[in-house]
Amino acid sequence: MQIVVQEQPFDVGDRLNQFSASRTDMGAVVSFTGIVRQVDGKLSDMMIEHYPGMTEKALTSIAEDAVSRWSLGDVLVVHRYGLLAPGEVIMMVATMSRHRADAFAAADFLMDYLKSRAPFWKKERTADGNAWVAAKDEDEDALNRWQTP
Amino acid sequence: MQIVVQEQPFDVGDRLNQFSASRTDMGAVVSFTGIVRQVDGKLSDMMIEHYPGMTEKALTSIAEDAVSRWSLGDVLVVHRYGLLAPGEVIMMVATMSRHRADAFAAADFLMDYLKSRAPFWKKERTADGNAWVAAKDEDEDALNRWQTP
Amino acid sequence: MVNVLYFAWVRERIGLPKEQVETTAATVADLVSELKEREERYALAFSDLTALRVAVDQELTDFDAPLSGVREVAFFPPMTGG
Amino acid sequence: MVNVLYFAWVRERIGLPKEQVETTAATVADLVSELKEREERYALAFSDLTALRVAVDQELTDFDAPLSGVREVAFFPPMTGG
Numbered sequence: 001m002q003i004v005v006q007e008q009p010f011d012v013g014d015r016l017n018q019f020s021a022s023r024t025d026m027g028a029v030v031s032f033t034g035i036v037r038q039v040d041g042k043l044s045d046m047m048i049e050h051y052p053g054m055t056e057k058a059l060t061s062i063a064e065d066a067v068s069r070w071s072l073g074d075v076l077v078v079h080r081y082g083l084l085a086p087g088e089v090i091m092m093v094a095t096m097s098r099h100r101a102d103a104f105a106a107a108d109f110l111m112d113y114l115k116s117r118a119p120f121w122k123k124e125r126t127a128d129g130n131a132w133v134a135a136k137d138e139d140e141d142a143l144n145r146w147q148t149p
Numbered sequence: 150m151q152i153v154v155q156e157q158p159f160d161v162g163d164r165l166n167q168f169s170a171s172r173t174d175m176g177a178v179v180s181f182t183g184i185v186r187q188v189d190g191k192l193s194d195m196m197i198e199h200y201p202g203m204t205e206k207a208l209t210s211i212a213e214d215a216v217s218r219w220s221l222g223d224v225l226v227v228h229r230y231g232l233l234a235p236g237e238v239i240m241m242v243a244t245m246s247r248h249r250a251d252a253f254a255a256a257d258f259l260m261d262y263l264k265s266r267a268p269f270w271k272k273e274r275t276a277d278g279n280a281w282v283a284a285k286d287e288d289e290d291a292l293n294r295w296q297t298p
Numbered sequence: 299m300v301n302v303l304y305f306a307w308v309r310e311r312i313g314l315p316k317e318q319v320e321t322t323a324a325t326v327a328d329l330v331s332e333l334k335e336r337e338e339r340y341a342l343a344f345s346d347l348t349a350l351r352v353a354v355d356q357e358l359t360d361f362d363a364p365l366s367g368v369r370e371v372a373f374f375p376p377m378t379g380g
Numbered sequence: 381m382v383n384v385l386y387f388a389w390v391r392e393r394i395g396l397p398k399e400q401v402e403t404t405a406a407t408v409a410d411l412v413s414e415l416k417e418r419e420e421r422y423a424l425a426f427s428d429l430t431a432l433r434v435a436v437d438q439e440l441t442d443f444d445a446p447l448s449g450v451r452e453v454a455f456f457p458p459m460t461g462g
Contacts, residue, residue, distance in 0.1 A: 012169065013162025019180055020161065024236040027186035030179065030256070033169055034462050037176035037247065049388055051454060054438035079461065087173040093462060098186065100260055100380070107179070108253050111462055117440065118461035119454075121388035132389050135458035183380050197305055200372060203356035227377065240380060249462070260380055266358065267379035268372075270306035281307050284376030 001067065001075050002061045005050065007082040012092050019076050019094045026073040028100040030107040032093050038086035041130040042126040048090065050081040051119035062113040066095070069109065069146075077110065083119065112142045150216065150224050152208045154199065156231040161241050168225050168243045175222035177249040179256040181242050187235035189296045194277045200268035211262040215244070218258070218295075219251040226259065230269065244251065261291045300329075300358065300365065304343070305374035311343040326352050326371060327361040343373075351376055382411075382447065386425070387456035390432065393425040408434050408453060409443040425455075433458055 002019075004010075012033050020029045036046050063075045072095055079091040093110045097103040122133040152170075153159075161182050169178045185195050212224045221244055228240040242259045246252040271282040302319045304312050323329040330347070333340045344350070347361060353372040354363050365371070384401045386394050405411040412429070415422045426432070427442060435454040436445050447453070 011162075011166070013160075013164075013166035014178070015162075016165060017160070017162035020184065020238075021236070024184075024187040027184050029182040029184065029427070031165070031182075032249065032253070033165075033178040033180075034249075035169065035173075035176050035178065038173040049391075051438070051456070052387070054435055054454070057438055061389050075255075087170070087415075089169075100181065100183075104181070104253075104257050104260075111249055111253075115462040118457055119387070119435070119456065119459050120461035121457065123388070132457065133460045135417060135460050139460075140458075198309075200303070200305060200356070200374070203353055203372070206356055207358075264380040265377055268305070268353070268374065268377050269379035270375065271378050272306070281375065282378045284378050288378075289376075290315070 001060070001063050002135055003056060003063060004076075005024060005052075005055050005059070006078070006080060009080070009088065010078055015076065015078060015092065016094055019074065020096065023073045026096040028103040029094060029096045030100075030103040031095075032107050032111050034092070036084045036086050036090060036091040039126075042128065043086050044125045044127070045083040045086070046084045046090075047122045047123045047125070048081045048084060049123070050079075051055055055079070055081075055097050055121050056063060058118045061115070062110060063118060065113070066106045066110050070095075070097065070106045072097050072102060072106055075106070075110070077114070079114075079118070079120065086139070109146055112139070112146065115139045127140070150209070150212050151226070152205060152212060153225075153227040154201075154204050154208070155227070155292045158229070158237065159227055161238055164225065164227060164241065165243055168223065169245065172222045174247070175245040176247055177252040178243060178245045179249075179252040180244075181256050181260050183239040183241070185235050185237050186241060188275075189209045191277065192235050193274045193276070194235070195233045195239075196272045196274070197230045197233060198267060198270045198272070199228075203268050204228070208263070211259060211266060211287060214262070215255045215259050219244075219246065219255045219256055221246050224255070224259070224264070228263075228267070228269065258295055261288070261295065264274075264288045264293060265292060300368055301370045302329075302333075303370065303372035305372065307375055308343050308373050312339055321365070323365055325361070325365060326354065326359070326363050329365060329371065330361065349375060382450055384407055384411075384415075384450045385452065385454035387454065390403050390425050390455050394421055403447070405447055407443070408436065408441070410441060411445065411447060411453060412455075431457060 225243040
């Protein structure tokens with residue numbers, strides 16, 4: 001399990017290649033990349049604040065939860081903070097498993113939990129002013145998909 | 150939409166980076182990589198046969214279907230044929246969308262259809278002999294997840 | 299005259315990847331019946347049609363598909379892409 | 381003595397990222413009540429608790445969590461990672 005929280009940019013392709021090459025007994029690798037999205041050409045940049053210490057703990061706990069739920073060879077989470085321009089990579093997760101269903105479900109799960117349970121906050125600076133990105137009800141609702149009865 | 154069928158190896162990381170960088174209005178990129186899995190150290194290699202002409206048509210049709218079902222910025226499919234060693238990349242798909250749900254669902258869908266509807270056949274050469282990889286009932290069943298009522 | 303293609307173990311059992319077949323068969327199933335009459339290896343390859351898939355002019359279809367105007371018919375086991 | 385941390389717009393409204401607070405509050409909710417008494421900016425930041433989340437010693441919890449033995453309490457809006 002690899003959890004990385006850093007300010008500096010990273011290369012998703014390199015990270016994914018390293019991750020995939022680390023095991024030969026896994027047939028499936030799924031990755032998710034989150035990118036600062038340009039909206040109508042208005043976004044100047046995004047400032048990502050986080051809670052040093054808790055961030056690493058929360059990401060580790062979410063990744064451990066994924067490992068306990070699915071049969072995974074490994075999990076990678078890389079998340080940036082600080083000032084990011086449109087088009088820059090915010091974060092990535094990658095999962096590997098023998099067969100594809102586990103890797104897909106685990107990556108989907110990781111993203112749902114990262115979205116609402118990892119202590120990051122985003123402030124967008126646009127031509128119209130600055131605003132904190134609000135959490136969406138649908139992101140909170142998405143967590144219900146993973147409740148075991 | 151980019152559909153590539155080739156015998157030679159390719160770099161998943163490079164492909165994914167290029168794909169992700171092609172749009173700045175998309176916030177989510179999902180990739181799947183299929184790798185020749187080593188099983189108990191027995192697999193010598195895998196020969197992948199395909200149906201030139203039909204393969205490209207089938208992959209294009211599956212990708213078009215994904216584009217019609219979800220809101221996607223782009224779709225990439227790269228699939229190899231020929232002789233592959235354990236650990237080598239067989240294929241990848243990548244999808245991008247504004248928000249993560251579309252990219253995840255579309256990549257999952259593409260893999261289910263590629264598995265059972267793209268004309269590839271795999272023959273494994275192992276210490277115990279050679280054998281064609283049989284289609285699994287669960288792969289056929291997986292297609293039912295995507296039936297619209 | 300139709301081009302008939304074989305893939306994977308169908309190709310191996312029949313012993314060739316492709317052949318031109320002179321036929322007046324109305325459907326894929328009729329063509330299969332004609333081929334099975336030819337030789338043991340064809341009869342063997344086509345002995346269990348539930349284990350086979352067919353494409354007509356590179357589109358997946360059923361064994362009752364008509365052959366009128368068709369240029370290419372392919373027989374193969376269930377696909378295993380990805 | 382407990383370290384109190386503020387993030388995102390909670391930090392902006394209160395005007396500082398972190399402070400040490402002398403308190404005998406039994407729960408997070410009691411601590412919030414004490415802070416609201418202090419100054420307008422605290423009252424404003426804590427006016428709608430449904431818009432806030434709290435972590436105690438870096439674990440997400442509820443406002444009725446006990447503060448006994450706690451070193452660090454953090455207040456922030458709902459998280460937006462990923």
